[in-house]
Every structure is written in structure tokens, then in C-alpha cells.
Amino acid sequence: MAETAGRRADAQRSIAVILQAAVEALSRDPDASVSEIAKAAGVGRVTVYGHFPNRADLVDAALAHAIEQGRSSLDEVDLAGDPGEALTRLIDSSWQLVDRSRSLLQAAQSVLSPDRIRTLHAGPAERVQKLVERGRAEGVFRDDLPTEWLVGVMHSVMHHAADEINAARLAPEEAGGYIAATVLAAFRPPGS
Amino acid sequence: MAETAGRRADAQRSIAVILQAAVEALSRDPDASVSEIAKAAGVGRVTVYGHFPNRADLVDAALAHAIEQGRSSLDEVDLAGDPGEALTRLIDSSWQLVDRSRSLLQAAQSVLSPDRIRTLHAGPAERVQKLVERGRAEGVFRDDLPTEWLVGVMHSVMHHAADEINAARLAPEEAGGYIAATVLAAFRPPGS
């Protein structure tokens, strides 16, 4: 659904504006209704259903859209050089994305299957995974825990930071530093 | 509400069984309805409303009950000796509690205010906080990040482990070791 293939120009525009509105609305409130999203998009509720068969598919498309948008920002990160420094750079730019769309993710979790969400995240996750494996091969990162676990921990720490900011217990400027300091320490080999 | 004070004996029994059923039902499904909880408790739905004014109050009481139950289990942990080893012991016994009631927590998050949840968790959190501060004073734990942040990270890693187990990507037996290894590394002072 929502294939922009043969659709007319104004239909494509509608789909784009709906998608964008869905991302923004769900990023504010994970329980945003279709009505609210339609209103935010400046579009009738029926129009939304004209492009997306149901709410779940809309949330799916919104998450995919947000991830796709984030990808370009992640592509600019220099992953060469010392794995530790590269990871720091990667964290700096990806953590903000996580923060922004954390509510959107929650929306997805309550409507989409875990497998589906995992599939949607495959792209970004693989990027981190590769870097971790390289750092591991160079002896900079620890070797006694699975890479999937380490990647997950990084994710989890970022989510925690987002929660803390959201609760006004952490200043947004400091988050990046905290996360990097924590994750790098967690990734370091046991004996050092 | 649900004060067991002057209530009759059978009423107290009802409240107890409802509370227990609520904890179990919400631990399976965070969106469990009042009907489901009542059925699980072997009690009429109206009876539930006779003791708890609304669903939110019931969830609140259920979370409080679960935390109180966990407290006794946490009380047995020996927090003396090397902070690192004490933390390992504390993680081992508390992480399972987090796992079991992770769905319940999600239920609470969608119905209770963040402040309220924080208040309910004050007891267990303080326990960890104290230990971290001691380890910090002894130079075993890092000093360059706020204790609240460190405690939060530990929480966050445990939640992540629970998610992984729940998704069948992590064996329950290994979780404890993974968590301890990760958290201890994250807590170690930067230069070592």
C-alpha cells in the first residue's frame, strides 16, 4: 500500500505530507489517532484511509520513513580510523535520531510485530555491527560477549538517555558525552 | 482505596487475590482489561470496582504490590565487601525481578505519571544508589558520571536483557552474566 508508483501527482504529495505528519504526530504521542494525524497533515481522515488500509500500516510506513530519513544523516559519519573514535562519532549523530523518534518507536511496538520492527531496523543496526566487529578484530573492543548484545546495549543506553532528557533529569547537551563515555567503557576488553 | 483496614475478612481476601491476579495478568499483557484480571482472580468484575475506583488505581496498587514483594528478596542480598562483587550479587537477584515484571511496568507507564512510578521505585533505587556511592568512594567505580546516570544505565541494561530473552535471542541462564559483565565494565574508572 501507499506505493507511489502510478499514483497521480497530488496523490503522491498527499502521501508524502501524511507520512511526514504521521512521523511528527507519533513522535509526540505514540497513541495519536488517525484523526489527529490527518488533521496535522491538513487532510481529511478518509483520505488517509484511501492510501493506507489501516492504522497499523500507517505506523509501519511512518517508521520506515523516519528510518530512511535518518539513514542519510548516518551516511555522512566517518567510520574509518580508531574504532573507539569512530564509535563516538557514530553515537553522536545516531543518538539524536533515536531521541527524536523514540515515541514513534513506542507506537510501532504496540502495533507491529517485533520481527517487523527488527527488519525495519536492519539497515542502521548492521552499520554498528560492522564497526563493532572491526574494533573487536583490532583488539580495541571486548571479545567475551556477542556483538548483538553489545549493539543492543548501545541502543538501550541511548534510549535511557532519551528518557532522562524527556524527564528533565538530563541536559540534552550532556547526553552525547554520557552515552559515549558509558558505551566505550562497556565495550573495552575486561583486562585493561 | 483498597485499604485493608476495617474491611471484613473475606474482603481482604478478595483484595489480596485481585492484586495477585492483576500482577500476573499485567505481567503477561500490559493491556489486560479489568475483565481479564477479574476472571483470573476468580471474581466478578464489579467486585474489582468495589475495591478499586478505576483501572489506573488498580495498576498502581499492582505495581506497588510487586515492588513490595521484590523488596524482601532484595533484602537478603549481602551488600558488604568489595563493591564490584556486591553489585554482581545485587544484579543477579534484582534482574530477575525486573524481567518478571517488565510488562507490568509498561502497563504502569501508560497509565501512571512518571513521577508516580519514580516514587514507587524509590526504595529499590536507593539501595543501588548507596552501593554505587560506596564503590565510588573506594575508587572502584568511576567518578566522572552522576550516580543517577549509572543507576539508570544498570536498569536500562537489565531491561534490554529482558527484551532479548523475550525475543528468544538470549538464553535466560546467560543473562545474569552478560549484565554483570557489561555493567561492571561500564562502572569501572576510565583509566585502568
Add this chain to the structure above:
DNA sequence: CCTAAGTCGAACATCGATGTACGAGTTATC
């Protein structure tokens, strides 16, 4: 300029959950 595609709002059917009301039956407790 003609037609098909798209949009609109309003209305409708459905659904599940919440919370309340009632009346009759049970059971604790004094």
C-alpha cells in the same frame, strides 16, 4: 476539455473497554 483519479465531509456501523446501577443472594461478625 474530458475523464479518471483524487479529495472532502458527514454519516453510519461496529467494537471493546470503562464505569455505574440494581436486586438478589452469601457470609462474616457482633
Add this chain to the structure above:
DNA sequence: GATAACTCGTACATCGATGTTCGACTTAGG
């Protein structure tokens, strides 16, 4: 054993959200 507390089921009112249908209007695109 009498009374007040408790429980039960059923029924009801309400609510909000979902998804569909309809008919009229607008607009893109050959």
C-alpha cells in the same frame, strides 16, 4: 441469628477509535 458488609450477574449508559460508504466537488493529465 440479625445486621451490615460483601459478592454476584446482568444490564445499561458512555465513550472514543476504527474502518466503510456515499455523493458531490476538484484537479491532474492525456
